[in-house]
Amino acid sequence: MVRYIITVLLVSLSIQLTSAAEDWGKTGHRATGEIAEQYLSKKAKRTINKLLNGESLALVSNYGDDIKSDPAYRKYGPWHYVNFAFDGSYEASEKSEKGDLYAAINTCVSVLKADKATKDEKAFYLKMLVHFMGDLHQPMHIGVADDKGGNDFQVRWFNDGTNLHTVWDSKMLDSYEMSYSELAANAAKLSKFQLQAIQEGTVKDWMNESRILCKEVYATTEIGDKLGYRYMYDYVHVVRGQLQKGGIRLAVLLNEIFG
Numbered sequence: 001m002v003r004y005i006i007t008v009l010l011v012s013l014s015i016q017l018t019s020a021a022e023d024w025g026k027t028g029h030r031a032t033g034e035i036a037e038q039y040l041s042k043k044a045k046r047t048i049n050k051l052l053n054g055e056s057l058a059l060v061s062n063y064g065d066d067i068k069s070d071p072a073y074r075k076y077g078p079w080h081y082v083n084f085a086f087d088g089s090y091e092a093s094e095k096s097e098k099g100d101l102y103a104a105i106n107t108c109v110s111v112l113k114a115d116k117a118t119k120d121e122k123a124f125y126l127k128m129l130v131h132f133m134g135d136l137h138q139p140m141h142i143g144v145a146d147d148k149g150g151n152d153f154q155v156r157w158f159n160d161g162t163n164l165h166t167v168w169d170s171k172m173l174d175s176y177e178m179s180y181s182e183l184a185a186n187a188a189k190l191s192k193f194q195l196q197a198i199q200e201g202t203v204k205d206w207m208n209e210s211r212i213l214c215k216e217v218y219a220t221t222e223i224g225d226k227l228g229y230r231y232m233y234d235y236v237h238v239v240r241g242q243l244q245k246g247g248i249r250l251a252v253l254l255n256e257i258f259g
């Protein structure tokens with residue numbers, strides 16, 4: 001009987017851990033992919049459709065996370081974030097030999113533009129680009145190494161222990177209880193001027209914009225804080241805005257790449 005109970009508990013724990021891993025930030029990434037689809041040129045849509053064999057950007061948006069469990073893709077782990085000191089800049093920071101998020105996006109763009117790249121290579125880096133553009137607009141992915149982008153910054157989400165990175169990755173969106181398609185359909189209505197302002201700039205500009213938001217998050221949060229309804233009130237509209245910016249800017253890159 002004891003052995004049976006232990007087995008049941010282990011299986012239950014395994015299921016819980018698997019579910020948590022599968023749900024990590026998926027809604028946000030899918031929303032970004034769905035929003036991007038709305039801003040693609042006809043030519044870009046045709047090319048992407050061929051490369052992905054009809055799969056949508058929303059469907060492939062979590063590919064970059066899904067492959068983490070495969071040792072063959074372990075080298076891409078550091079590509080999901082970039083860390084540098086708050087009182088410094090990316091240009092002046094020591095770069096990781098394993099790469100970072102900013103370099104990863106540039107690599108993806110280069111491969112997608114390369115005439116000699118195969119269809120399989122382009123499909124792989126397209127999926128990665130969709131994911132990385134989502135990461136670029138999650139402020140904790142443009143963080144500091146001291147606490148691993150907020151992963152070691154312990155807080156409480158309502159009554160549950162968690163960390164600041166997870167709050168921004170998934171906790172707020174999970175509590176908001178909208179599907180990725182609902183988030184995309186209910187994105188803010190933008191004026192022509194507002195849309196143009198979002199579309200302007202470079203990948204580095206967009207990274208630095210997320211860094212400014214990251215600094216604000218740290219300035220308004222302390223280790224051990226109990227976050228909940230007030231935090232949602234203050235920041236869920238920011239999360240939604242970041243998803244929208246990520247989708248629009250992903251489309252900017254894809255339209256530039258594919259015409």
